Amino acid sequence: MSTNKIAVSTAEIGSFTTVSNGPFPVYNDDQILIKGIAYAANPTDWKHIANKWGAPGSIAGSDASGIVYEVGKDVKGFEVGDFVSTTLHGNYRKDRGGFAEYVIADPATTVKYDKSKFLTEPLPVGKTPSSLINTFEGAAAITLSLATVGLSYSHSLKITPDLKGNSEKYILIWGGATATAILGIQVAKLIYGLKVITTASKKHHEFLKSLGADITLDYRDSDVLEQIKKAAGGKIYYAFDTVSSKTTYQQVYDATEGSPVKSFDNLLFLGKDDLKLRYDDSANARFGATLVYLANGESQRLETVIEATPELLADYNKFWFELLPPHVGQLKNPELIVLKPGFESANEALALLKEDKVSGGKVVFRG
Ligand SMILES: NC(=O)c1ccc[n+]([C@@H]2O[C@H](COP(=O)([O-])OP(=O)(O)OC[C@H]3O[C@@H](n4cnc5c(N)ncnc54)[C@H](OP(=O)(O)O)[C@@H]3O)[C@@H](O)[C@H]2O)c1
Structure with missing residues (x-):
């Protein structure tokens, strides 16, 4: 052997x-x-x-x-x-x-x-520029990010794949140039029909727009939170922090003031307790954290056991086996x-x- x-x-x-x-x-x-x-x-x-x-x-x-x-x-x-x-x-x-x-x-x-x-x-x-996925290198580059986004959108953010109903709703994706967000922007547009507002260095804005981002803003601008609020016009329904520091998580939360956000998600186990909350408008929001390793059904033992619950697997599997396959040919890999x-x-x-x-x-x- x-x-x-x-x-x-x-x-x-x-x-x-x-x-x-x-x-x-x-x-x-x-x-x-x-x-x-x-x-x-x-x-x-x-x-x-x-x-x-x-x-x-x-x-x-x-x-x-x-x-x-x-x-x-x-x-x-x-x-x-x-x-x-x-x-x-x-x-x-x-x-x-x-x-x-x-x-x-x-x-x-x-x-x-x-x-x-x-x-x-x-x-x-x-370096090879971003393209539709047509090489083994490009395919290797997207899968962890894609599973992360699938678990986040289907289970943590609980986004409904309602192309018509979502057409005027925004998702705020903080950190548009992260590997996660490069897939997150595409999936938000192609599969969920959402409008995307994202933050990244200016040099990435044209590329992120080519992936489908509607509004790209520079996270280094001192008034970036005001710019987000103005551009989104009170229509942010979902918020995904792909950088997930305490600072960015608070920025994401603050940028959604005046919007009817239903759910927040991050990738490094931040929670409601890490935020200075506006109690008046946060009462009904969900504050989730995504851990991609749950996607294959194995619960994880970290500081505590994090369970791959039947609900999580049902949400995720619907994404992976039903919603995603018709769109695989439309996805681009990063540079x-x-x-x-x-x-x-x-x-x-x-x-x-x-x-x-x-x-x-x-x-x-x-x-
Ligand atoms: N829990 C999970 O299941 C899970 C899954 C995937 C990733 N993660 C974690 O999530 C994080 C992101 O991973 P990744 O692989 O997607 O990232 P990545 O590709 O390594 O992210 C690099 C990008 O982060 C951007 N960035 C850094 N600080 C930023 C800020 N303050 N605001 C906006 N953008 C910022 C930079 O953008 P610019 O070039 O524009 O400066 C840089 O291009 C990592 O900590 C990773 O370990 C967790």
């Missing part, structure tokens, strides 16, 4: 991952095995390793794309040879991670593409920052993110 080349989490000073050989992965009947081709780095990868959240020696990486190699006997909708991308809780376990030659994938966090549209040659090292091929590049990719050297793009590499 063949082995599985992997990037392993290390906790050595100055290094996040090293390359190694692990055993061939064992997957369940309801899972898929992918022969990995391209990989993308996420902030969670270096955070898991630096903070020692995962098991020592676990397989790094949370985003991969490739070709379906084997299909569990209980899986429907995937065949050997399909072009796919997947996201999973990497940097956490020794038997499963994204930066691997063979990747175990759950259907609920795996996207299938039209392979007739794909260019299979490797992209050159360096790609392509590193040298080889799992050795995983270390460089994580260091770039840790050092905050990436703005509006996604770091990818081939195995």
